Amino acid sequence: MHRSILFFAALLIAAPAAAAPVEEVIAAERAFAADSQSESLKTTFTRFAAEDGIALRPFAILGAHEFIASWPDADSAGSLQWEPAFAGAALSGDLGFTTGPYETADGGHGTYLTVWQRQADGEWRWLIDHGAPGSRTPAAFDAPEVALLGPSANPANTEADGMLELMAADTHVDSSLAHGWAAIAEMLSDDARVMGMEADTAIGRTAAAGALAARPEPVAAHYEGGGVSAAGDLGWTYGYADWREGEETRRAAYLRIWQRQGDGWRIVVDNFAPFPPR
Template sequence: MRVLVLTLALSLPSMAAAQMPDAAPVIAAERAFAADGRALGIAGSFNKWAEPDGIVIAAGRAQRVSAVYPPEAVRDPQEPLLEWWPNFAGIAASGDLGFTTGGVAVNGQRAGHYFTVWRRQADGSWRWVYDGGPASPSSDVAGPDADPVVLPASPVAPMPADMAVRSVRVNEEMLHMGASMAQKEVHLTWLAPDARLYVARLPPATDPQAQAAALDAWPHGFQFGPAENGGVSAHGDLVWGYGPARWEADGLARTGHWVRLWQRRPSEPGDRVGEWRIVVAYLIPAPPPPATQ
């Protein structure tokens, strides 16, 4: 597999001298989406900025945005004020897929994070394809006026999109097998040192030391299922997806979804093939089971 990838990489035009894309359009789209949240309300802004098949994970299920936020619904005058802003963002080397993640506030009170995956449309505009958020507190992250940290676009050579997805899925199979027995060790194997790892009740972990500490707060083992959905950049350097997760917490069986964004990046200077590393990871728990009488 690696020999095949290397052959393809060397046969395709080099991007070493090409100008790398700027994540600014993705950040601008996120800020406009958030501004419309005030003007149009939650349902109005979410439907305006989503692709028709945009996915939201709610009530333990992945659902189309129109099912979660019916566009025909009349805006509730008592609807809470939902605000959000990017703290971390990035874009694929092909400039067609990007993401942002950052803090959320409800009625002026910091309350968790969001994560949005964006896709460039044929007319050059941006629409989101996935929106969901982890429960990590946002009390200590930079506010709306701060510029987000930008993940550099990867300088690796192009890879066919289907090959990129297959290679990530192979890595996920290994991650899932290891996570059933020792999730901390296997996550640390795949997390990029600058990844955003979100663990409930803890601030975002953005370096290896914080990542290791945050993983201690997760259960020792997870039962992760294969990806249910996701997407890939045309350059084959960004792959996102989500899938089912099962674990035990406080003596109760829990379910939910894992969500991950992978980036293919050089393992050493001059490496044009690259290795896959997770750059965003979190869980979305389903509602807890009802208490027994």
């Protein structure tokens, strides 16, 4: 019996450790980016999109596959490159995100934000792929390590409970934006990322104050949807924000990544991406 115990213990020690969910999410993002260098963006984005993925357009929320189908079939391999700089995953291993810099072949740049979900077959597919054109993220493409979101120490009791709490938190923020961006600042985690309005990606509460000050106000924002992990510790929300610019009404889409921390839901990434003027 003693020898059997030692034998099985040796097998466990020798067995390779399973990759942590966040490592799988990072690997999926990197595979997504790598494939785009050898095939068209249309082909790559289609293959990595979840069947229930979405695309935020100015006046409609489209299915991701429907939106990608409208792209031209032209060879666009290598026209866009990106790299994760910050990532996180749920304790349940079913939901994750990455964000980092992107560059286009014609010199454009910005910061992307992608939400990933593990599918029934175990593969990771993106639910929404968003970005902030013109903003820079403080990480080079050859950055040796990706910064990681620490695990939640206070997940919700159930996924359903977490979703109800998250909807309430996001709706509260949206309703408060009519009085300024302080509502966002109050809900940020200590190491939050704030991007948008062609400003550099701000990391942390202090830097975020400057990024938020560059945004228009007041805005009328409204929640459209989102989701929560099975563990009730990680979630995402999206919606629209409208404001007046002279005689014109402008619109932006927002995407927020949330984590349930010791004092409740906190924003860990906030992206505010204005659409071009009509």
